Amino acid sequence: xxxxxxxxxxxxxxxxxxxxxxxxxxxxxxxxxxxxxxxxxxxxxxxxxxxxxxxxxxxxxxxxxxxxxxxxxxxxxxxxxxxxxxxxxxxxxxxxxxxxxxxxxxxxxxxxxxxxxxxxxxxxxxxxxxxxxxxxxxxxxxxxxxxxxxxxxxxxxxxxxxxxxxxxxxxxxxxxxxxxxxxxxxxxxxxxxxxxxxxxxxxxxxxxxxxxxxxxxxxxxxxxxx
Numbered sequence: 001x002x003x004x005x006x007x008x009x010x011x012x013x014x015x016x017x018x019x020x021x022x023x024x025x026x027x028x029x030x031x032x033x034x035x036x037x038x039x040x041x042x043x044x045x046x047x048x049x050x051x052x053x054x055x056x057x058x059x060x061x062x063x064x065x066x067x068x069x070x071x072x073x074x075x076x077x078x079x080x081x082x083x084x085x086x087x088x089x090x091x092x093x094x095x096x097x098x099x100x101x102x103x104x105x106x107x108x109x110x111x112x113x114x115x116x117x118x119x120x121x122x123x124x125x126x127x128x129x130x131x132x133x134x135x136x137x138x139x140x141x142x143x144x145x146x147x148x149x150x151x152x153x154x155x156x157x158x159x160x161x162x163x164x165x166x167x168x169x170x171x172x173x174x175x176x177x178x179x180x181x182x183x184x185x186x187x188x189x190x191x192x193x194x195x196x197x198x199x200x201x202x203x204x205x206x207x208x209x210x211x212x213x214x215x216x217x218x219x220x221x222x223x224x225x226x
Contacts, residue, residue: 001223002027002028002029003027003028003029003046003047003219003222003223004029004032004042004044004045004046004047005023005027005029005031005032005045005046005047005048005049006031006032006033006034006041006042006045006047006048006049007019007020007023007031007032007033007034007049007051008034008036008048008049008050008051008071008075008091009033009034009035009036009051010036010053010055010056010066010069010090010094011036011055011056012053012054012055012056012057012058012090013051013052013053013055013090014051014052014053014054015051015052015053015088015089015090015197015199016033016051016053018051018197018199018200019031019049019051019052019088019199020033021199022198022199022202022211022215023047023049023199023215025202025203026202026212026215026216026219027215027219031047031049032045034071035071036055036066036069036070036071036072037069037070037071038070038071038074039070039071039073039074040071040074041071041074041075041078045078045083046083046084046218046219046222046223047083047084047085047086047218047219047222048075048078048079048083048084048085048086049085049086049087049088049091050075050085050086050087050088050090050091050092050094050095051088051089051090051091051199052088052089052090052091052144052145052197053089053090054090055090055094058090058147061093061097061104062090062093062105062147063090063091063092063093063094063095063096063097063098063105064097066090066094066097067094067097067098072094072098075098075100076098076099076100079100079186079190079191082188082190083190084128084129084190084191084192084218084221084222085100085190085191085192086129086191086192086193086194086214086218087100087101087191087192087193087194088193088194088195088196088197088198088199089143089144089145089148089194089195089196089197091193092105092183092193092194092195093105093147095191095193096193100186100191100193101184101186101191101193102152102156102159102160102184103150103151103152103156103178103184104150104151104152105147105148105149105150105151105195106147106149106150106151107146107147107149108145108146108147108148108149108175108176109149109175109176110176112146113144113145113146114143114144114145114146114148114174114175115142115143115144116142116143117140117141117142117143117201117207117208118140118141118142118143118170118171118172118174118182118196119138119139119140119170119171119172120138120139120140120141120168120169120170120171120182120183120196121136121137121138121139121168121169121171122134122135122136122137122138122139122167122168123135123164123166123167123168123169124164124165124166124167124185125137126164127167127185127189127192127217128189128190128217128218128221128222129167129185129192129214129217129218130167130213130214130217131217131220131221132213132214132216132217132220133213133217138171139210139211139213140201140208140210141196141197141198141200141201141210141211142196142197142200142201143174143175143195143196143197144197145175145195148174148175148177148195149175149176149177149178150177150178150181150182150184150195151177151178152178157178157179160181160184161179163187164185165184165185165186165187165189166179166181166183166184166185167182167183167184167185167192167194168181168182168183168194168196169181169182170182175195177195182194182195182196183195183196197211198210198211198212198214198215199211199215202215
């Protein structure tokens with residue numbers, strides 16, 4: 001059975017092609033490219049990806065306008081049905097603005113754009129996105145963001161920790177993020193938002209393959225539960 005995925009493109013997305021290439025290389029099937037103004041998603045999707053970029057030029061707040069795009073109603077409905085949804089960088093911002101994940105993404109400490117490879121620790125390897133990693137494993141993934149500082153109130157942070165919803169942490173202080181959080185899951189475990197870009201670390205030519213495990217985990221989960 002073929003893995004069927006979709007990549008959403010918003011005005012200002014600039015990592016949508018990277019995401020599509022990563023999904024095709026890992027799964028063997030090219031994803032459907034979906035424009036933000038579409039009102040519906042293709043049937044039978046196994047995976048939806050919201051890529052990085054600067055949707056709507058980051059006006060108002062990063063991801064705020066994209067979260068109101070017509071396609072997001074369909075994305076929210078699909079997530080509520082259990083379809084896996086990955087939001088990377090700007091996609092993470094869109095997921096919080098759409099209410100699929102808690103918290104908010106704020107300006108980095110120091111107000112600087114950061115672009116480099118960082119070390120992450122895998123906090124939860126029991127999700128459909130992270131089952132290919134070992135708990136506590138250190139992986140290296142690139143970041144490229146200006147508004148990557150994850151913020152949530154203390155009660156939300158306690159809930160994320162207590163429910164095992166912190167997927168990744170930075171192994172070092174990177175951007176001022178609360179509890180050094182680099183990626184979180186929704187309560188059902190089928191929505192992941194993360195700041196680092198796993199699609200940029202899937203083959204040796206990228207300098208490493210640590211991001212590949214995320215996509216392989218998602219493909220394996222979809223094909224074994226179909």
